[in-house]
Amino acid sequence: MNEQIVILDFGSQYTQVIARRIRECNVYSSILPYNTPAAEIQRLAPRGLILSGGPSSVYSKEAPLPDRALFKLGIPVLGICFGVQVLAHFLGGKVEKGDKREYGKGTLTVTDERCVLFRNLPKELQVWNSHGDKLTRLPKDFVVVGTTDNSDYAAIEHLERKLFGIQFHPEVVHTPRGKEIISNFVHGVCGCGRNWNMRSYIEQAVDQLRAQVGKERVILGLSGGVDSSVAAALIHRALGDQLTCIFVNNGLLRAREAETVQEVFGRNFQIKLLYEDASALFLRKLKGVSDPERKRKVIGKTFIDVFQTATRRAGKARFLAQGTLYPDVIESVPIAGNPASMIKSHHNVGGLPKGMKFELVEPLRCLFKDEVRQLGLELGLPKEIVYRQPFPGPGLAVRCLGPVDSSKLKILRLADAIVVEEMKSAGWYYKTWQTFAVLLPVRSVGVQGDERTYDYTVAIRAVESQDGMTADWVRLPYELLEKISLRITNEVKGFNRVVFDLTSKPPGTIEWE
Ligand code: XMP
Numbered sequence: 001m002n003e004q005i006v007i008l009d010f011g012s013q014y015t016q017v018i019a020r021r022i023r024e025c026n027v028y029s030s031i032l033p034y035n036t037p038a039a040e041i042q043r044l045a046p047r048g049l050i051l052s053g054g055p056s057s058v059y060s061k062e063a064p065l066p067d068r069a070l071f072k073l074g075i076p077v078l079g080i081c082f083g084v085q086v087l088a089h090f091l092g093g094k095v096e097k098g099d100k101r102e103y104g105k106g107t108l109t110v111t112d113e114r115c116v117l118f119r120n121l122p123k124e125l126q127v128w129n130s131h132g133d134k135l136t137r138l139p140k141d142f143v144v145v146g147t148t149d150n151s152d153y154a155a156i157e158h159l160e161r162k163l164f165g166i167q168f169h170p171e172v173v174h175t176p177r178g179k180e181i182i183s184n185f186v187h188g189v190c191g192c193g194r195n196w197n198m199r200s201y202i203e204q205a206v207d208q209l210r211a212q213v214g215k216e217r218v219i220l221g222l223s224g225g226v227d228s229s230v231a232a233a234l235i236h237r238a239l240g241d242q243l244t245c246i247f248v249n250n251g252l253l254r255a256r257e258a259e260t261v262q263e264v265f266g267r268n269f270q271i272k273l274l275y276e277d278a279s280a281l282f283l284r285k286l287k288g289v290s291d292p293e294r295k296r297k298v299i300g301k302t303f304i305d306v307f308q309t310a311t312r313r314a315g316k317a318r319f320l321a322q323g324t325l326y327p328d329v330i331e332s333v334p335i336a337g338n339p340a341s342m343i344k345s346h347h348n349v350g351g352l353p354k355g356m357k358f359e360l361v362e363p364l365r366c367l368f369k370d371e372v373r374q375l376g377l378e379l380g381l382p383k384e385i386v387y388r389q390p391f392p393g394p395g396l397a398v399r400c401l402g403p404v405d406s407s408k409l410k411i412l413r414l415a416d417a418i419v420v421e422e423m424k425s426a427g428w429y430y431k432t433w434q435t436f437a438v439l440l441p442v443r444s445v446g447v448q449g450d451e452r453t454y455d456y457t458v459a460i461r462a463v464e465s466q467d468g469m470t471a472d473w474v475r476l477p478y479e480l481l482e483k484i485s486l487r488i489t490n491e492v493k494g495f496n497r498v499v500f501d502l503t504s505k506p507p508g509t510i511e512w513e
Contacts, residue, residue: 002028002204003192006046010034010054010064010082011333018050018080018171018182019326020368025183026194030366031330038069048076048190051083053169057097057133058082058089064333065089076162078117078185081131084156084165091163093139102129102150108168115145115157116188117164121177127154128174131167162189198375202237205363209238217317218361221307222247222273224261226388227323227364230372233379234363235321236271244272244317246310248303251279252395252409255417264382274314278306283406290402292513299394308356320358324365325372389434390468398513402441408456411494412439415458418487423462426480433465435474437488438501438512446496448489455496458488462501463510471505 005022009015009031022029032041034054041049049070056063068090071077079087085095108125110118118125127148135153138144146155146166154167164185170178186192218235222228222245235243245265249258258275266273285298311317364372376386397404400412416437423429440457447453460481465471485498501508 002196004028004030004044004046005048005050005186005190005192006041006044007031007050007052008034008036008066008083009330009333010052010086011056012053012080012082014169014171015052016327016330016368018052020370021171021179021182022050022186023196023368023371024179025186025192026196027186027192028196028366033331033333034064034066036067038067038073041070041075042073046075047192048078048186050185051077051079051086053081053083053130056082058085058095059133071163074161076185076189077164078189079163079165080171081167081169084135084167085133087163087165088135088137088139091139091142091158093135093142094137095133096136098132098134098150100150101132102134102148102167103131104129105174106148106150106168108146108148108154110146110155112143112145115155116159117145117155117157117166117181117184119184119188121180121184126174126176127168127170127178128172129168134167135165164189198371198378201367201371201375202234202378205234206238209235209361209363212361213239213242213319216242216319217315218243218319218321219311219314219317219358220245220321222261222265223393224253224257224385224388225323225391226369226372226376226386227325229265229323229381229385230376230379231321231323231362231364232265232271233269233376233381235361236269237379238363241272243321244274244314246274246276246307246314248306248310249275249277249279250282250299250303250306250395251406252282252299252397252404254391254396254420255413260384264385274310276306276310278302281306283404286397286404288403292398295397295404295513296394299397303393311356318359319361320356321361321363323372324362326364326366326368329365387430389429389432389436392511398511399436400439401512407494408439408441411456411492412437412458414492415439415488415495418491419460419484422480422484422487426477426483428462428474428476428480432462432474433468433471434510435460435462437461440499440512444497446489448496453496455494457497457499458492458495459512460484460498460500461510461512463505465505465510468510469505471510473502473504476500 007018019029106129108127110123134151142156142158145157148154156165170181232245247261265271285302289295373386400408419437423435438459442457443454462474463471
């Protein structure tokens with residue numbers, strides 16, 4: 001069992017960032033809802049607790065408040081922003097509405113240099129604030145260890161009980177030394193070692209997988225994306241030939257995708273791979289379908305049918321593996337004003353189709369995406385897979401506007417491959433979230449050689465994003481765009497015009513359909 005820090009989530013948009021910062025300190029962290037009973041937390045025996053920020057006021061009637069028995073467990077606590085107000089509220093301090101909101105950059109003056117939280121840090125620290133309420137009376141037996149212009153109690157501690165509170169956010173990049181503050185808490189105060197890394201995770205996961213699966217067989221739907229690929233490599237490391245991967249070619253893949261998957265998993269890793277070429281079936285079902293949501297439904301349903309048939313061909317298996325990640329399983333806290341609780345990605349809602357009676361194996365369930373990538377490298381997967389850009393399940397169908405057919409897909413694939421190749425050689429590919437070509441079924445007149453053409457248009461899309469929820473178009477150099485445009489119009493018969501998409505999200509979406 002890993003040493004861990006538990007974060008109680010009061011609805012902050014940064015809760016997951018706190019968890020990631022702690023893991024970057026090589027300490028395992030988990031996120032639980034704010035109202036998790038103290039007894040349950042005690043059972044987990046965390047080395048420390050962090051109370052996250054949140055959008056509420058402790059004095060409001062609907063305030064999310066934790067089990068007060070938490071403070072009697074003898075576990076070190078760090079309250080961040082709303083979290084310090086929770087500490088104050090329970091332990092005899094007072095929180096009131098501030099005269100002005102403290103929002104954005106500020107300077108913290110460390111008033112007690114012996115404070116463990118600020119060990120090895122300068123006396124003046126740039127910090128990032130985002131709060132309206134503030135402490136106006138210290139909780140009982142606490143002392144002040146830091147102040148800002150706007151707050152006399154910006155950092156407080158009760159050394160003996162190992163209770164700490166800070167009004168600012170150490171987890172965000174705008175608090176440049178914030179990671180050291182978090183490290184001081186987890187290592188200095190809580191005494192955690194540095195045991196959490198992907199090499200040790202492999203050993204642990206291998207043991208767990210062997211214990212869970214025994215001698216049974218596991219099926220995994222391999223898409224070629226990062227998550228299913230890493231899950232496959234990990235399960236294969238643990239269970240070898242007990243794992244069978246199913247790869248469905250839906251005819252909507254990019255150039256060389258099916259070949260790469262077969263090369264990497266079939267030949268290099270020697271994983272049992274069932275390659276299901278269903279491209280003709282998918283294209284038949286998609287014939288004449290132009291509505292984007294209808295396309296998604298047709299593709300989703302066809303995929304399930306094909307996958308189900310393939311699982312039967314793969315032989316009897318008790319387990320189905322999935323590349324579920326930690327952000328998909330964290331229970332979101334339904335607190336008004338918490339954007340994270342409102343926005344639910346439509347893409348992660350998977351679930352097993354009815355009639356498929358498998359038990360689930362989810363070896364990435366407690367990992368964040370960046371950890372999954374590290375794990376992938378550790379397991380020997382190539383960089384093209386580990387740092388692959390996200391690719392939507394419905395594939396090129398949502399990048400080929402209007403009805404899809406094999407001739408349009410063929411030229412789209414060629415153009416897309418040129419975009420990717422040029423982005424890679426100019427060093428831009430791995431710096432962008434997604435870069436791709438879109439076929440616009442708009443024909444325009446062109447002239448190539450002495451010939452008049454009347455061909456389709458290709459749009460180039462390049463966006464930066466953290467999570468796909470919002471995105472900004474990337475300012476690619478003109479020289480690069482010029483090269484892409486020249487190559488496409490020269491090499492791909494069927495396109496005579498190239499345009500660049502200057503739309504961010506919002507108001508646009510990343511995909512065109
Ligand atoms: P949008 O187009 O909604 O895309 O801005 C946000 C992110 O989600 C991906 N995307 C999908 N992924 N199935 C998927 O698995 C889908 O139907 C789908 N639609 C969009 C898109 O590539 C981007 O990363």
